[in-house]
Every structure is written in C-alpha cells, then in structure tokens.
Amino acid sequence: MSSWQTFSTRPNKALFWTALAALTVLSALGSLWFGSVSVSPAEVLTALLGRGGGSTAAKIVLYSRLPRTCAALLAGAALAVSGAVIQTVLNNPLASPGIIGVNSGAGLAVAVLCAIAPTAQRLSPLAAFAGAVLGVLLVLGLAERTGASRMTLVLAGVAISNLFSAGIDAVVTLVPDALTGVTDFRIGGFHGVTMARLALPAALIAVSLLAVLSLSQQLDILALGGDTARSLGLAVGPVRIALLVLAAALAGAAVSFSGLLGFVGLIVPHAMRRLAGEDSFPLLLSSALGGACFVTVCDLLARVLFAPFELPVGVVLAFTGAPFFLWLLFRQRGGRL
Structure with a gap:
C-alpha cells in the first residue's frame, strides 16, 4: 500500500457498521x-405515509425537507466515494473532486448548458458529467505525462479548478x-x-456507485502501484481511466443539483x-x-444555527474542511503521509 496510508486501530467491525448506519439514519x-x-x-411520519393531507407540516416535510434531505444524502455519498x-488512483492524499478541478469542470459545463439551452436544464447532470470527465482527464494527463510530484499535481489541479471557475464567472x-442563484x-x-430534479442525478449516482463497488478488487490492485499492478496482470491504463470516469460521474451528478460543494471528498475518505x-x-x-451522514448533518447545522436565517451548506463545509486541508498539507510537507 502507499506510504501515505496510515491507519489507527480499527473498532469492532459489527459495531462500526451498525454505528455508521445508525448515524446516517439519525442524520x-x-x-x-x-x-x-x-x-x-x-x-x-404522517406526512411520509401520505396521511398528512394538506397540512402545513406535511407540505414542509414533503416539498422542502424531504427533497433537501435526499439531496444531502446523495451528494455526500457521491462526493465522498469520488x-x-x-x-487511490492518483496515489495522492490531497486529491479530491473539489480541489483538482472535477467539481468546477462540472460546474462550468452546467453553466454553459444553461446559457446556450435554457430549456434543456433537465440535461444538466449529463453536462456536469462531461465537464467533470474533462477535469479529471486533464489531471490524469498531467500525472501521466509529467511525472509530477503529489504537491505539484495538487497545485496543477488548483490551477485547473481556478481556470474553470473563471469560465463560470465569464x-x-x-x-x-x-x-x-449563482452565488x-x-x-x-x-x-x-x-x-423531480433529483431523479436523473440519483439514477446516475446509483449506477456509478454500483460500478465502482464492482471494481473494488481492481482498485485494491491498483493501489499497490502501477508496476506491481501490471505484474499481476491488471490493464492499468484502462482500469485507471474507467475508475476516474466513474469518479467524475459521481461528482458531476452531485454538482448538478448541489453546486460546488467542497472538502467532502477530502475529509470523509481520510476518516473512513x-x-x-x-x-x-x-x-x-x-x-x-x-x-x-456528514453532508446531511452540515446541512442541518446550516439551517438551524442562525434560524430563521440560513447559511449555504458550503459555508459550513468550508469552515470544517479548510483547516483539515491545511493540516494534511503540513503533514505532507513533513513526509508523514
């Protein structure tokens, strides 16, 4: 395994999975x-069972909180797996969809689609997927052709991300x-x-998650390093591209309805x-x-901390993720990851 992957003593497996599932349901x-x-x-419960009639509480649950909760669950799962x-594929602990340009590439594609075909916004998940693939292939190209160090690759990803963000502004x-609601x-x-807006992204996320899980064995082999993986008979190039395309599909689908959420794909994989x-x-x-669970809790905090005023969940994620990224950065420079 890569030298940056260090692990603490893990809890009992059954207890861990039970606790994680329970926390997700509770969130x-x-x-x-x-x-x-x-x-x-x-x-x-009455609203979810369809017995709330036209009460105010039922409308709040069915038309505001239920879609929002589903969106948070989907976006969090997609971005974290991405x-x-x-x-793992880039062998870089500092990489994540929000840092190396995948999210912003998806955002630029959505912006362009909405600008040239406002009536085709239902296709935004597909456009976001295309933009995310462009971002991830640019980063992969840099990694493959220049042999860039981990730090250089992250800096290049940040530059690509800023370039795509400038495109959104333009x-x-x-x-x-x-x-x-560009802000x-x-x-x-x-x-x-x-x-209704979640239907297509949810389908794309579900298919991509299943595909990634089905390739988990190949991902394990790829994590051993390119040379070792080749010696074990793995077609490294095609598998790497397939996994990154699936990661782009996950991130792009999430961006299409959540916007440019950051740090989820950085914090959660490290913790897990x-x-x-x-x-x-x-x-x-x-x-x-x-x-x-993480994104749903952050969204809940964004809604209740300053109620009746509401913060965008991205603000809460930034306050959480930016210090974590800096901590990782300093550890990387110290050679301890």
Whole structure:
C-alpha cells in the first residue's frame, strides 16, 4: 500500500457498521424533524405515509425537507466515494473532486448548458458529467505525462479548478440569467431542490456507485502501484481511466443539483480509512455512508444555527474542511503521509 496510508486501530467491525448506519439514519431523521419551523416526529411520519393531507407540516416535510434531505444524502455519498477513488488512483492524499478541478469542470459545463439551452436544464447532470470527465482527464494527463510530484499535481489541479471557475464567472457575466442563484451554486447548497430534479442525478449516482463497488478488487490492485499492478496482470491504463470516469460521474451528478460543494471528498475518505481500513470495498461503502451522514448533518447545522436565517451548506463545509486541508498539507510537507 502507499506510504501515505496510515491507519489507527480499527473498532469492532459489527459495531462500526451498525454505528455508521445508525448515524446516517439519525442524520436523515434529524434533517426531517428540525428546522426554523417545528415539526414533530409524528407529523413527519404522517406526512411520509401520505396521511398528512394538506397540512402545513406535511407540505414542509414533503416539498422542502424531504427533497433537501435526499439531496444531502446523495451528494455526500457521491462526493465522498469520488474522493476515495481519486485519492487511490492518483496515489495522492490531497486529491479530491473539489480541489483538482472535477467539481468546477462540472460546474462550468452546467453553466454553459444553461446559457446556450435554457430549456434543456433537465440535461444538466449529463453536462456536469462531461465537464467533470474533462477535469479529471486533464489531471490524469498531467500525472501521466509529467511525472509530477503529489504537491505539484495538487497545485496543477488548483490551477485547473481556478481556470474553470473563471469560465463560470465569464458565462454568468455574459449571460446573467444562465445560472439561477449563482452565488448559492458557487458556494454549494440545496435550497430549492425538488424530487423531480433529483431523479436523473440519483439514477446516475446509483449506477456509478454500483460500478465502482464492482471494481473494488481492481482498485485494491491498483493501489499497490502501477508496476506491481501490471505484474499481476491488471490493464492499468484502462482500469485507471474507467475508475476516474466513474469518479467524475459521481461528482458531476452531485454538482448538478448541489453546486460546488467542497472538502467532502477530502475529509470523509481520510476518516473512513482510519475506521474501516484500507481494503477498497469497505472503504468505498463506509465513505458512501459517512459522506451522506456528514453532508446531511452540515446541512442541518446550516439551517438551524442562525434560524430563521440560513447559511449555504458550503459555508459550513468550508469552515470544517479548510483547516483539515491545511493540516494534511503540513503533514505532507513533513513526509508523514
């Protein structure tokens, strides 16, 4: 395994999986229960069972909190698994969809689609996928052709991310109505998301997650290093590209409805490596659950901390993720990762 992968003593497996699943369920329930308007657990259950009629509580649950909770769960799972795959394939602990340009590439593609075909916004998940693939292939090209160090690769990814972000700004400047709520999109959040809007991204995320999990064995072999993987008979190039395309699909689908959420794909895989271990299948599965729980809790905090005022969830993630990234950066410079 790579030298940067260090692990602490892991908890009992059954206890860990039970606790992680329970925390994810509790975070979802908390997201449905709590907010600026008080809704009791009984009212939530009544609304979910379709017995709430036209009550105010039922409308809040079904048309505001339920779509938002589903969006947070989907985005968290997708971005965390995407980050785990990218870190392993690039052998870089500092890589994540938000840092190396994958998210911003997806965002630029969505902005361009909305500018040139405003009536085709339902296709934004596909556009986001294309933009995310472009971002990840640029980074992969840099890694393959220049033999760049881990730090250089991250800096190049940051430069690509800034280039794509500048492209988003240019599109919005030239076509001001291209992105509705552009500030929320740039920061990241789930305000105004609907179940209909989640349908296509959810399908793309589900298919991509299943595909990534089915390739977990190949990911384990790839983590041993390119030369070792080739000696074991793995077609390194095609497998690496396939995994990165799937990571781009996950990140792009999430960006299409959540905006440019950052740091999820950085924080969660690191935490799960220490708790679930280095084997890819449990790592990917725990990253999906952990990411879903983490983003849902952050979104809940964004809604209740300053109620009735609401923060974009991207702000909460930035306050959490930026110090974590700096800590990783200093450890990387010290050669301890």
